[in-house]
Amino acid sequence: MKSISEIAELTGISQRTLRYYDEIGLLTPTATTGAGYRLYDGEALERLQLILLFRELGFPLRDIRRLLDSPDLDRNRAMEQQIELLTLKKQHLENLIDLARGVLNTGIRHLNLKGFSAGQIDEYTARARALYDKTETYQEYHQRFLALNQAERDQVDRDMEALLASFGAHLGESPESPEVQALAERLQAFLDEHFYECTPAILRSLADMCDGGGSVTENLDALGGPGTARLIAEALRCYAAD
Numbered sequence: 001m002k003s004i005s006e007i008a009e010l011t012g013i014s015q016r017t018l019r020y021y022d023e024i025g026l027l028t029p030t031a032t033t034g035a036g037y038r039l040y041d042g043e044a045l046e047r048l049q050l051i052l053l054f055r056e057l058g059f060p061l062r063d064i065r066r067l068l069d070s071p072d073l074d075r076n077r078a079m080e081q082q083i084e085l086l087t088l089k090k091q092h093l094e095n096l097i098d099l100a101r102g103v104l105n106t107g108i109r110h111l112n113l114k115g116f117s118a119g120q121i122d123e124y125t126a127r128a129r130a131l132y133d134k135t136e137t138y139q140e141y142h143q144r145f146l147a148l149n150q151a152e153r154d155q156v157d158r159d160m161e162a163l164l165a166s167f168g169a170h171l172g173e174s175p176e177s178p179e180v181q182a183l184a185e186r187l188q189a190f191l192d193e194h195f196y197e198c199t200p201a202i203l204r205s206l207a208d209m210c211d212g213g214g215s216v217t218e219n220l221d222a223l224g225g226p227g228t229a230r231l232i233a234e235a236l237r238c239y240a241a242d
Contacts, residue, residue: 001030001039011048026065027051050078056085060201156194161223163190167232168224175234184239187232200240207236 008015021027022038027048029038040048047068054064067073148156163186170180184203191198209216211233220229 001041002045004029004038004040007040007045007048011052013048013052021051021061024061024065026061026068046075050075053078053081053085160190160194163187164220164228164232165223167235168228171225171227171231173231175231176238180231180235181239184232184235187236188239203236203240207233207240210236 002010004015004018007013007018018027018038022029027040027044030041030044031039033039050068051064054067055061059067163183167180167183170177170183173180175181188198188203191202196202210220210229211217217229220232221227224231
């Protein structure tokens with residue numbers, strides 16, 4: 001058995017977060033001491049490991065609880081995926097270390113920006129989520145967008161790219177400006193129409209994806225110019241806060 005403080009030190013998860021997981025029924029302590037301190041056994045640690053995996057894949061906590069409580073969950077496959085994801089992140093960090101050493105030894109003019117790409121991690125995460133993501137939002141996406149024929153999907157993709165690129169015309173402006181907020185409203189309406197009900201929570205998640213680095217950020221900046229991803233992210237957070 002390990003105490004909550006030992007678990008926090010071992011995993012980097014705060015005691016406050018662990019207590020919250022207990023409150024919502026996501027990770028219940030195996031036992032409590034007479035003084036009320038939480039204790040966790042190996043099975044609880046395994047569950048926490050899976051919680052961390054699904055968090056890395058971007059699942060909301062409510063969906064993580066449902067997945068972990070499902071009898072259909074393949075725990076071995078989930079652990080294998082965490083190993084694969086962590087390996088990719090390790091490789092990414094090693095690339096950055098090699099890049100930093102190269103800058104130190106040869107000078108900034110030899111900087112290779114490919115070392116900063118997190119595209120492999122983004123792609124793997126998307127594939128991993130596809131195995132587990134059976135939420136209502138995913139089902140709605142499946143029924144709407146995936147029900148279209150290829151020509152219709154291509155048109156939706158083009159319209160989406162054009163809408164995202166239009167943020168680039170407002171680089172340097174406040175994300176709270178009426179013009180930028182109007183674009184945020186159009187983006188929410190577009191997602192509502194073609195993909196799924198785009199709630200404020202989903203908008204905030206999309207904002208995190210936009211300026212979270214990796215291929216999403218790179219693609220948005222390629223569409224509208226450097227800084228587009230950050231502007232979209234800040235505009236969505238502002239719009240979702242209303």
